[in-house]
Amino acid sequence: MIIFSILFALIGLALLLGGVWLITLGGSLYYAIAGVVLLAVGVLIKKNRCAARLLYAAFLVGTLIWSIYESGFDWWPLATRMGMFLILTIPLFISTGTKGKGGNKLLLPIWGATAAITLITLIVPDSSTVSGTLSNETVSANPDTGDVPADSWLSYGRSNLGQRYSPLTQITPDNVETLEQAWQYRTGDLKGPKDVGETTYEATPLKIGNALYICTPHNWVVALDADTGEKLWVYNAKVPAESQRQHQTCRGVSYLPPAGLSTSESIVAVKASRPAENMPSMQCDAQLFLPTSDARLIAIDPETGARCSNFANDGELDLMHNMPFKQAGYYYSTSPPLVAGGVVIVAGSVNDNYAVNAPSGVIRAYDVKTGELKWNWDSGHPDDTAPIGEGEVYATSSPNSWSTASADPALGLAYFPMGNRTPDQLGMYRTPAEEKYATSVVALSLETGQVEWVQQFIHHDLWDMDTPAQPSLLDLDTDSGVQPALVVPTKQGDVYVLNRATGEPIFPITEKPAPQGTIPGDFSSPTQPESALNFKPEPLTEAKMWGATPLDQLMCRIQFKSLKYDGQYTPPSTQGTLVYPGNFGVFNWGSIAVDPKRQVMFGMPLYLAFTSKLIPKEGAALGETNTGEQGVNENAGADYAVQMGPFLSPLGVPCQQPPWGFVAGADLRTGKIEWMHKNGTVEDLSPIPVPIKMGVPGIGGPVITEGGVVFMAAAVDDYLRAYNLTDGEQLWEARLPAGGQATPMTYLNSKGEQMVVIVAGGHGSIGTTIGDYVVAYKLKPNQE
Template sequence: MLLFSILVALMGLALTAGGVYLLSLGGSLYYLLAGVVLLVNAGLGFKRHELTRPLFALFLVATLIWSLWESGYDWWALAPRMGLFMLLAIPLLFSSVADTGGRKVLFPVWAVLGVILLGSIWAKPHEFSGTLDMQVDSESPNLGEAPEASWYAYGRSNMGQRYSPLDQITTQNVGQLEEVWQYRTGDMKRPDDIGETTYQATPLKIGDTLYLCTPHNWLVALDADLGTKRWVYDAQVPMESQRQHQTCRGVSYLPPASGEVPSAERLDVAAETQAAVQCDATLYMPTSDARLIAIDPATGARCADFGENGELDLIHNMPFKQAGFYYSTSPPVVANGLVIVAGSVNDNYDKNSPSGVIRAYDAKTAELVWNWDSGNPEDTAPIGPDQVYTPSSPNSWAIASADEYLGLIYFPMGNRTPDQLGWYRTEHDEKYASSVVALSLDTGQVVWVQQFVHHDLWDMDTPAQPSLIDLDTASGLQPALIVPTKQGDVYVLNRQTGEPIFAIDELPAPQGTVELDHAAPTQPISALTFRPPPMTEKQMWGATPLDQMWCRIQFKSLRYEGQYTPPSVQGTLVYPGNFGVFNWGGIAVDPKRQVMFGMPLYLGFIQQLVEKDGSDMGATNQGEQGINSNEGAPYAVDMRPFLSPLGVPCQQPPWGYVAGVDLKTGEIAYKHKNGTIRDMTPLPLPIKMGVPGIGGPIITEGGVVFLAATVDDYLRAYDLSTGEQLWQARLPAGGQATPMTYLNSQGEQMVVQVAGGHGSVGTTIGDYVVAYKIKR
């Protein structure tokens, strides 16, 4: 009884104090009432009063009724509300103090409530089941220029579908997949690396060789059958503390004019030490020190005729050239004899930053053919040697797609830095930021643009590669472009004209910004959307009532009027956060069945403007999360996930799903929780909660989807028709890269996953490439 009384008294004091503060913010009355009741109960316990047990039983019943009213029958919502109180009752149940009447009241109440609570484990209130129509709608779909057995570009082809026509692995035999080889690159996270050091590469498979890059820009060639090294080219990228990202998502490929697919040689010397050679085929690797390097696929040597001895300095004609402020993390697009390069500009470091210009170079010589600068969009002729591009213009850091038949290339566009301060933007910035832009492959001129966020103040840049398929609609077969967004919308557009295939509406948006700025009165929404409902205090979460109350206090202390609440000095809750419902991993589409598979996520972020005193804050730049200085602007910005004191999201789970969509109708067929807390807790508990992740899926003709991405270290296979998980394999490190599949020389279908982890997400760091095939 004494132990119970002490624990309940401490809990009552904390809940009473916090409850008073929460109530003063307009929050729930429950915590104050609960604190008072517990203090009374503790007083009775110290006196060993006979009402101690009945009062606590009544408190448990009242708390359950309140919990069900707030959250419904949901284990992950009920457990933090009830769990600790149920544990506190155990000393009362087994106390030696004579009070048989009180025990007869408490024990059955405790037991019944325990059964009710445990029963909620099997409830699934946040997901729904359904089936996609797996009928083949197109026998000869446009898959882009990639041989069936290969993987020629980041999304397999420039169509960005992440779909393979291989069908050896099916929903019936996928459970027989086993690991057949593993390769370690040797490129590991270094002590002086920035936090956002990530391994996000999707390999290419060309001929009998796999090609992939590593976070520090090594280009690795592997035997596609055995996973053994053929050669490695190290770009010798110096360390730079002012980069926001240290990653490489992939390389690009120019097929040979001869038509003969190259075969990589096994080298005994380092590839970078070889003299430059004449290249028939070419690999292109962007580097984090803003170079584009052209490599011979056979030998790993640089291509002599490209730029300066196989290298092109992408800093040319930049208005500002701060070290680490500009580089490409995504592979360029190779189309129409051009290599077309965009780049990433550091968010929120300096209002005077490099340009977000997109440039097309001759794929053989590196001669500049055209440049499209969103700050000066009309003039696409190659810039003169003494001219500079527009400072800080909106950039395109994600992967682009191209349709060579239509002569168009499609860029997902970011924002102008600073992201949260809009008064520096020009008319052109306002038009092209946070959009998808279709440019002519011949001239770089804009053909059409569709914006997804007006006057973006939240870093809601378009993060994912557009996926191109030909789609059956009520108006007939249309060339479609599907692009997911951070805010949860999936836009389906005619890729020739930019006209919506699924309707786009405008909704009123919250107003009220800092003095110099303004907010757009409305914001777009697609008819196909995964946007969550507005967050409420009832959704606040924690392991115990104490940290749940802390999250409620934070929620009520922040500014939040729904999606698109403007950033503020007070601190604004941004939900969905700038991590995005969808991020660079994007979606996968099946062009035959005309369906889509994606991984929507739901996490809140806090964005807070920090008034500056005029001093230099350059040393404060902390990357994707933390304070960034916005040099030259009156406000810095502090961005961080909305987390409890225990470091878990303040909003209740699930946080991550897999979902399937019928693209002919725009109907979401299913949505299932995805991933476990296996690697999120000290104990390795494989509890399926629906966890965050970053990475992308692929679809195969066999009706199987492969996806890693989640914060637990697994590669998983799903049934495309239902979304049900069919198979999983434990990875040696975090799988924050999109997998790929191909045929080896024996005609066997292989699946390959890069596993190296994600620095800021916190998954296991490594340097692995892992391959699987069906067990024979």
């Protein structure tokens, strides 16, 4: 009994000390009280007295009442509050001695009551779930889906409209369960020992003719036979390792069709006789454009993989030209460029929080055939779009556009999701022009680069809430008639629906009061915009802190009460600020998918809190700096470094209670969220691989098919899943050989069979399984 006595005493002491700490921060009294009780039980156990059982039974009753008061009948919050304490009844059951044997009977009703409560939690509807259905009616019989043949996938979002919608109908909710793997290919490009942490497979393949084109993290372009997955050729851009990059990834390549043909007419890829990087350069008719992580843009022949000698310098364009600062690894493109209106438009990523003086976030348009600079739009000098002169430089560290752009050729406009100026948490370095265009969507003329309109989503962004997602374009039925719409989700949870010709909101945007209180020399906006269609969560409270046991729940509560948090948009601080939704975003680069016929959307909202802390440099021992998007980054030239990361318990799980990830469907005509369900399991997160559906985080995107099926991987368990678009029901899943942190696509092969393809290579910074796979699925024979 001494061991059990010590066990209760140690747990009680930990709860008492932590509970007193929590009380000094203004937190709950429960943990200190629990600590006192468990210390007393530990003393009484030693004497094997019935009083130990009586006291512990009363404690369990009190804990059960407190747990229901705080968490209601939600399973996970209730189970983790009670679980450890119920396990601790075992020593009391098995204790021996002449005194107090009957006390065991006191514990049986507690187990029974807890079992009853557990059953109730399984019956009572999950408060996080929204059940409903999207209309399945055809609103627009012949919607604009881009100039793309039905069997193809010609740009990142299938077309420059960025819809991630395919008109294919072979796969339906009735037959999707018969999907099986058709082929698998391994690229051979794996994460190396000198790679940065965020080395990721995020590519969406293109399907042109009967070939697939995929880029890998180290900027290889792989051409595969669309029927069999057989390699046709590989082009290796030979990108050197660079420790100062924040990302080592490639989300896709872009395509220019042959001269005289529209994008609806395509080429047929043929096998190369030798590795593509050894092919001599050649004059190209059609072209693929590959952005690289060492800041080049390479034009490649789709048939052979040879560089296009007609473009720039023997097929290569140096994107560091005219940059004000040229630190290695600070600037590069991770997303495919936009090919439209006779130009290839390149934006880029500028490292967050590495330096005040960094490369520019300029957006540049080059002639698609020659590489000649046609215009440049720099948010630091937004009115001067004429090609920059020799010896001139772009604005320092101006807001960049690291995600994917969209275009409407009929309007002659390109739409760029804009990020922020580095340093992201320090606003005192920004010019009025940079303030205007940061964290927004900006519409630029394809011909001149001049601004047509801008809609900002955060004023004076101090939270790294870059607009992360490609806008989706569709024609939307509204009370005012059909409007050309642009739909773009944000990290903060808003989904903005705008008229893409004018930038005017279709769904109302209102200004909401925002928390104040910044470091000296900075300010925060008194209000922030909010869209009528949004997936914003309720603010966090101490009661929503979570953990596997009451001990790490207590530590999360202490962290929560120690951080500065006044709700969303609490300014950064030297105390440490809770950022919720966090930098990971409610939505990220995976964006949403829209159905232009039904005029509905499918998305994957996520809810993870982050923390940020400003570190005054004077006298500070920063240790290793510039650690990527998480950890400490030095902000060279600024008075403060910044430390950022997810808000986790000592066991490495999120401090806020689950669920953390959902799938959701909304009607774009009404702005109503019709359904929202937990998504994904903890199978690949927990030591024991049990597929418990908790609703987990993820990063990646969905694709909608006209057949009414949505495909998406993204979650941190290694599965590709199919969902019913109408009600969100999961219809099918397939185990992937690695993390599926990419957006799938679908096409018809040469036999007329609908294929679904996903790149599965994992994501270095979120810890999913690393690999180098491309996996294709199709229906079993005679299932169409």
